[in-house]
Amino acid sequence: MRPSVSIIGAGRVGTALGLALKAANYRVEIVVTKHRVSAQRAAKLIGPQTVGLAEAQLDGLSRSQVASFNRASLIIIATPDDVIAPVANRLVTVFRLKLFGLARREKSAPSVVLHTSGALSSEVLAPLRKLGFGIGSLHPLLSISDPKSGADLFSRAFFSVEGDAPAERLARSIVHNLGGQAFSIPAGAKALYHAAALTASPNMIALFDIALEMLSSCGLSRRRAQQVLLPLVESTLANLKVRDPKWALTGPFKRGDAATIRRHIAAMRSANLHDALAAYALLGRRSLALAKSQKANRSGHEAITRILSALNDDNKSPR
Incomplete structure (x- = not known):
């Protein structure tokens, strides 16, 4: 059975991933995004489980939305790079406040958090590791100009993956199920890797x-x-x-x-x-x-x- 997913960030990459994961029979529990336009676009492509809500205000989710978030075994943070650390820290705060019912670490609670940055390593998510999460990064080596065409490209794309062993295994599984190919580089080489992609x-x-x-x-x-x-x-x-x-x-x-x-x-x-x-x-x-x-x-x-x-x-x- 493929893991269910919650996504934070519905820009081009986040929405494309949500669309591709849904097509590959992953259950997308909820998509949380900051901008109203992004939320509307993602809702049309992925489904009504898209919520327009500032990432820094995750504790503003309704009870039913919290339940949807908590059903996912994977969280993907697909925000701009400078927002990833604040989102990770906010998730730590939310989890510690027991807003997502994670105090006892239920089996159904999210167990892995991945981000989609090319330049940042999984260490930007380190605060979540202290709560028992596996952390990693999953970066599609693609130029995504719009979510729909981007989702179609994943099947022939390469993805850079790295992180804790459970997170990397899950990331590789996702890439395989999307039809892509995964490769790994050391966490310390992410910035140089991304510069190569930029070039x-x-x-x-x-x-x-x-x-x-x-x-x-x-x-x-x-x-x-x-x-x-x-x-x-x-x-x-x-x-x-x-x-x-x-x-x-x-x-x-x-x-x-x-x-x-x-x-x-x-x-x-x-x-x-x-x-x-x-x-x-x-x-x-x-x-x-x-x-x-x-x-x-x-x-x-x-x-x-x-x-x-x-x-x-x-x-x-x-x-």
Whole structure:
């Protein structure tokens, strides 16, 4: 029998998880969220057990809502990162006040608390461990723009899980039942892990926006520029699905085409595209390192090294 769940936080991740868990035959007992709009949206997708209530006021739940909360064997905190610790502390206060009837630790009482942060480890929930809870984190490595499509993506997603042994086992079970794949990293590496995810996803959006700016300087509208570039991005991702980055790399850095690199830099300078030039220099050095690992066209790669070194010196010079 799959455990029943209570969820605190009904933003994109919390609502997507609630929707996916419900579809996977988990019983979602109650969803508590701070914002009225989020509560209404979650209620439409998950069910009427969604309650609009400030997370810091969990003791404001009605008797029937408390009963629903207490029936769950798992609590998932899916709030913004800076709210997780206050929610955990508030739960401790509520439980100690016996508002949820946990004084005797009934078998039906919640036994595991998970949060969904990518950057924080399970230790942010440490106060709950003192009350006998297993604590852990369950982070879907996905870009979730809306709950419904996000719920559909879980079946092919990777999830980072860590925490106490019972919590990690339960988290892995959830991932398996959602159709995803779980992996673990040390708790102390969560921030670096999340920075890697940021680099591969949200920062990729920022890089794409720089490319849009560059094509806009060529006379294309932003909308048309996006249409033009997306197939290129998709083909690059297709290469990455089957090749290591050093073999998926294409273009003038791989070829050692120093003349083209010079033309690129001159064009960006002429158009006063300073962000583009800075990104080009930084990522160009990494592209060059990948290209050099293949040990081809060494003279071309050395010429590009000198070009990028000079560009770096120029960027450091006062304007």
